[in-house]
Every structure is written in structure tokens, then in C-alpha cells.
Amino acid sequence: VAQLHPLTATPLEMTQPEIFEMIQDDQLLNASFWVNIALAGLVTLLFVYMGRNLEDSRAKLIWVATLMVPLVSISSYTGLASGLTISFLEMPAGHALAGDEVLTMWGRYLTWTFSTPMILLALGLLAGTNLTKLFTAITADIAMCVTGLAAAMTTSSYALRWFWYFISCTFFLVVLYVLLAEWPRDAEAAGTDEIFGLLRNLTVVLWLGYPIFWALGAEGLAVLDVAITSWAYSILDIGAKYIFAYLLLNWIATNERVIAQQPAGIGIGAEPE
Numbered sequence: 001v002a003q004l005h006p007l008t009a010t011p012l013e014m015t016q017p018e019i020f021e022m023i024q025d026d027q028l029l030n031a032s033f034w035v036n037i038a039l040a041g042l043v044t045l046l047f048v049y050m051g052r053n054l055e056d057s058r059a060k061l062i063w064v065a066t067l068m069v070p071l072v073s074i075s076s077y078t079g080l081a082s083g084l085t086i087s088f089l090e091m092p093a094g095h096a097l098a099g100d101e102v103l104t105m106w107g108r109y110l111t112w113t114f115s116t117p118m119i120l121l122a123l124g125l126l127a128g129t130n131l132t133k134l135f136t137a138i139t140a141d142i143a144m145c146v147t148g149l150a151a152a153m154t155t156s157s158y159a160l161r162w163f164w165y166f167i168s169c170t171f172f173l174v175v176l177y178v179l180l181a182e183w184p185r186d187a188e189a190a191g192t193d194e195i196f197g198l199l200r201n202l203t204v205v206l207w208l209g210y211p212i213f214w215a216l217g218a219e220g221l222a223v224l225d226v227a228i229t230s231w232a233y234s235i236l237d238i239g240a241k242y243i244f245a246y247l248l249l250n251w252i253a254t255n256e257r258v259i260a261q262q263p264a265g266i267g268i269g270a271e272p273e
């Protein structure tokens with residue numbers, strides 16, 4: 001464990017097999033990856049089953065988007081478990097761990113780029129939004145993840161790490177604006193405001209946790225160590241992905257007609273009349 005959370009100097013230039021070996025030696029960390037892979041596999045099967053009777057094409061689109069979330073998760077955690085998407089990065093001067101090689105699970109930020117747009121696509125369709133707002137939320141979200149990845153991987157300058165963080169937060173504000181100001185109105189018009197409100201609240205509260213743990217974790221102020229931050233992300237993931245997806249699919253399976261009857265003008269994913 002000590003080797004995995006280096007607070008003092010560690011070997012430079014670790015190779016992928018060496019990182020893999022270290023992960024294998026840290027049973028708690030390794031188990032956390034494999035538990036997530038197994039969970040995502042089971043959840044995928046459950047979600048396929050839950051959506052088996054859907055007929056409306058828009059409801060099916062929500063279902064497919066939701067299904068992609070655990071599938072991306074399997075890839076994400078396989079990247080971490082194999083050591084492919086974990087690196088030791090030397091923190092720049094000014095950082096609390098300056099000069100140390102800090103374990104960075106950058107694969108997480110990379111794969112959020114693929115999972116979070118699926119969550120927003122499902123939410124936007126549920127709210128019956130238009131293409132402009134959907135595009136805005138999803139592109140801002142992708143930009144948030146990619147600039148968050150940049151923040152984590154910048155080793156040249158401490159100030160620039162936080163500048164990336166700031167850019168990422170700005171994109172996050174766009175996502176929050178769409179979620180809190182635009183989509184609630186759309187959802188009201190579409191007759192899905194109750195379930196939308198619940199899922200929106202879950203999303204906003206849990207998503208706010210990610211930048212907070214980034215700032216407090218080894219990537220940021222280094223108040224929390226790598227293992228705690230990793231667990232925090234894993235726990236947030238379970239709520240933001242699985243609980244979210246379960247509630248959504250459960251609602252869609254019993255209220256498909258509400259989605260099927262959305263006004264024609266909304267139309268994203270609907271069959272041509």
C-alpha cells in the first residue's frame with residue numbers, strides 16, 4: 001500500500017508491467033477495480049432485461065444511452081486494473097507533493113468523456129429538450145472532462161494545473177445551467193417533470209462531488225490521499241451511474257407512453273410521422 005500512495009520519492013519512469021504489478025500487490029485497490037467491473041457487467045444484464053419490452057423509438061434511445069453507461073465503466077476500470085491508464089506523475093513546484101511521483105488514475109477522466117454525455121443524452125431526452133440545448137450540454141460536458149484530464153496531467157506548472165481546473169469548472173457551469181434552468185421547463189412541457197426533477201437533483205448533487213474531491217485529492221491540494229479519493233470517485237460513480245440509471249429505466253419501463261406522446265416538435269429520436 002505504501003508503495004502505491006507515495007508521499008516520498010518513488011522510482012521514476014515506471015513501466016506498465018511495473019504499475020500492473022504494484023496494483024496486483026495492493027489487494028484493496030485491485031479489488032475495488034474488479035468489483036466495479038463485475039458490478040457493471042451485472043448491471044448491464046439487468047438493464048437489458050428492464051428495457052426488453054420498450055417499443056417507442058425515443059424511449060429506446062434513452063434506454064440505449066443508459067446502457068452505454070455501465071459498458072463504458074467496464075472499459076474504464078479495465079484500463080485502470082491493467083495499469084494502462086494509470087501513471088506516476090511528478091508534481092510541479094508549488095504542489096503539496098512537489099517533486100514526488102504521484103499515482104494518477106487519469107483513465108477515469110478520460111472515460112468520463114464517454115460516459116457522462118450518455119447520462120446527459122438520457123436526461124435531455126427525458127426532458128424532451130431540443131437539439132440546441134442537448135448539443136450545448138453535451139459539448140460543454142465533454143470539454144469539462146477533457147480539460148479535467150488536462151488539469152490532472154499537467155506537470156509543467158502548478159498554476160496551469162489550476163487554470164485547467166478553472167476552465168473545466170466553467171464548462172461545468174454551462175452543464176449546470178442547462179440542467180437547472182433550461183431542462184426543468186422542457187420537462188414540465190413534456191409531462192416528465194417529476195422523474196426529471198428527481199434525477200436532476202441526484203445528478204447535480206453527485207456531480208458536484210467530483211470537482212470537490214479533485215481539489216482535495218492528490219491531484220489538487222493533496223489533503224486526501226490517493227486511495228481515499230479513488231474510493232470517493234467509486235462511490236459517487238455508483239450513485240451517479242447505477243442508481244441514476246436504475247431509477248430512469250424503471251420509470252421508462254412503466255411510463256413509456258408519456259415519452260411516446262411527447263409533442264412532435266421535440267422529436268429527437270422519434271420516428272418520422
Ligand code: RET
Nearest residue numbers: 115148165168169172207210211214240
Ligand atoms: C473534474 C476536475 C476539474 C473540474 C471539474 C471536474 C468535474 C467532473 C465531473 C465528473 C462527473 C463524472 C461522472 C462519472 C460517471 O461515470 C474533471 C473532476 C468540474 C462532474 C458522473
